[in-house]
Amino acid sequence: MGYADRFRRQRSATVGEVVYSLTHSPYTALGDLYLEDRLGRRRRHPGWVPVVYCALARHLGSYNRLDAELADGLWAQLLAAADDAGLEPAPRSEPFRYYHHAYWRDLIMSDDTARHHLLTRLTEIALEQARRQGLLLPHGPGSITHPHRRRLIYGDGTILRPRFRYRPDNTGARNDPSAATHTRHDGHIWGNNYVLISARGEHPYSRVVLAIGRVPEPGGEAATAIELIQHVHQLAGPGIVGVAYDGAFQGAHHDKIMRTTGLVVINKPHVAVRGDEVVVKRHTLGTYTHTVGRHNQTCSHQLAAVNGRIADIEITEDGTPAVVAWANRHQVKRARRADGTYRFNMVIRLTCRHHNCDWDTWLSPHDDPEHIRLLPPDDIDFDRLYAVRPDAESLNASFKASLVADRAPSIGWQRQLYDVAGFTILHNATNLHRQASIR
Ligand SMILES: [Zn+2]
The missing domain is CATH 3.30.420 (Nucleotidyltransferase; domain 5)
Incomplete structure (x- = not known):
């Protein structure tokens, strides 16, 4: 199925499906963070409510629309789904509304520690x-x-x-x-x-x-x-x-x-x-040698990185360098150092045209990370x-589709990040439900 089909089907999720997905998703556990907050006012709604609210807003596109839907039957539908999911009951006569949302959002998102905790x-x-x-x-x-x-x-x-x-x-x-x-x-x-x-x-x-x-x-x-x-x-x-x-x-x-x-x-x-010309990035790496024959003769090659890929280069008669062989990544090795950092090395394999044999050499991308790539664009895996x-x-497109007129639902980056979190919860919970239902 292509992206367009997936996207269309993604958008066609009904409110009922979204309500079910959200209330039955593991993301309701994020509500525990609202309970942990001792600074906040006495809460009237269980912790899962603000989580589901901010995700539902992305499904409906705006908080105004969500509040209108909640007042017109969606709140009862949400409580029934929450009951089915075994979540803590919320007051039937008191739908969660935008000002509740704004209170919790600002309390969490304006505090660096609480925000980091939520996102983690x-x-x-x-x-x-x-x-x-x-x-x-x-x-x-x-x-x-x-x-x-x-x-x-x-x-x-x-x-x-x-x-x-x-x-x-x-x-x-x-x-x-x-x-x-x-x-x-x-x-x-x-x-x-x-x-x-x-x-x-x-x-x-x-x-x-x-x-x-x-x-x-x-x-x-x-x-x-x-x-x-x-x-x-x-x-x-x-x-x-x-x-x-x-x-x-x-x-x-x-x-x-x-x-x-x-x-x-x-x-x-x-x-x-x-100008109009795409310039190929070529970077000389130096001379690399291998031994051949019974007398261990040394054979030298000039290697260069061309667009991230390793090549054997020879200077032609008119003085310009030309690629005579491309290297294949043979093996990548990764070592962990005592200080916890990593170091990569790779074995590359080239064909020697002088001796008609394959030869291997070691390179490390750390020696020239701008030019030596573990996985260059020409690699079979790339x-x-x-x-x-x-x-x-397509993910960005479906995020933009959750907005009205392609504009942020809130003012200020902390609040917008909360909107992005709502989108993430909506996206993941819906996908989780759909994965389970097509299995
Ligand atoms: Zn050679």
């Missing part, structure tokens, strides 16, 4: 869902040399435009001071940039959003993505082998992820464009793994 619990529950679906399992399929998609996480950023159009004379409530001009591959957009990290299997509805975060300032997306990747990896452990990211990672970012998490990074190298990229785009 969200990730823990999402990881549990992923593992139940056979994703990110420590003894799952694949290896470091040939990562399997089920042990891959992937991420992308998405820019949420503010509720009101920017005008210099916009002040007070109509202004969103947290917005800025962010630049992504889709252009310059005024808003807030959020990064989502996900995993998915081969089947429809198998995607699970694992972590969400906000980019604090323009140009900071890679740093935010790395923090989220590290966070997810720390909670998920050895079940993850690789990470695909659709965005501007540079050599230093690759190196940091490899060193701190031991994950294989799958990311397209920057393409340099000069396309299969990087194929998650359009999936990240």
Whole structure:
């Protein structure tokens, strides 16, 4: 089934299906965080109610619409589903409303510790869902040399435009001071940039959003993505082998992820464009030798990284370098150091045209992370793994579809992050239910 079909079916979920999915999902446990909060006023509603409310708002697109639906029968429907799920009863005559939501949201999201706690619990529950679906399992399929998609996480950023159009004379409530001009591959957009990290299997509805975060300032997306990747990896452990990211990672970012998490990074190298011409990134690595024959003769080759892939280079008669052989990644090795960091090495195999034999040599991507890739774009595994990229785009599209007029439902990044959390809960709970029902 293609993305378009999946997306259409995703949107066609009825309110009844969403209410059932949410009340029967493990995400209702997030409500415990509301109970733990001793600063808050005496609560009238059980903890699961604000969780389900903020997810339902994303299904219906706006809080106004949700409040109207709750007043018109949805509250009774929600209580019946909660009763079926064995959740704590809520007052029948007192529907949860936007001002309740706003109170809890601001209490949690304006406090750095409470916000971090909520987002961490969200990730823990999402990881549990992923593992139940056979994703990110420590003894799952694949290896470091040939990562399997089920042990891959992937991420992308998405820019949420503010509720009101920017005008210099916009002040007070109509202004969103947290917005800025962010630049992504889709252009310059005024808003807030959020990064989502996900995993998915081969089947429809198998995607699970694992972590969400906000980019604090323009140009900071890679740093935010790395923090989220590290966070997810720390909670998920050895079940993850690789990470695909659709965005501007540079050599230093690759190196940091490899060193701190031991994950294989799958990311397209920057393409340099000069005028109308795409410039192939070529970087000389130096002379590498192997021995041949009974007398251990030494044979030398000049190696270079071309678009992340290793090539044997010879200088032609007119003085220009030419690729005479491409290397194949033979094996990737990963070592853990005493300080907890990781170091990758790989064996690459080349064919020697002087002696008509294969020879192997060791390279480390840490020596030149900008040019030496564990999984370059021309590798046989690359396309299969990087194929998650359009999936990240479809996730962004379904997030945008949960908004009215493609604009943020709230003002201020902390509140918007709560909206993104609501979307994550809605998305994961619905997928979990649909996975179970098609099995
Ligand atoms: Zn040779």
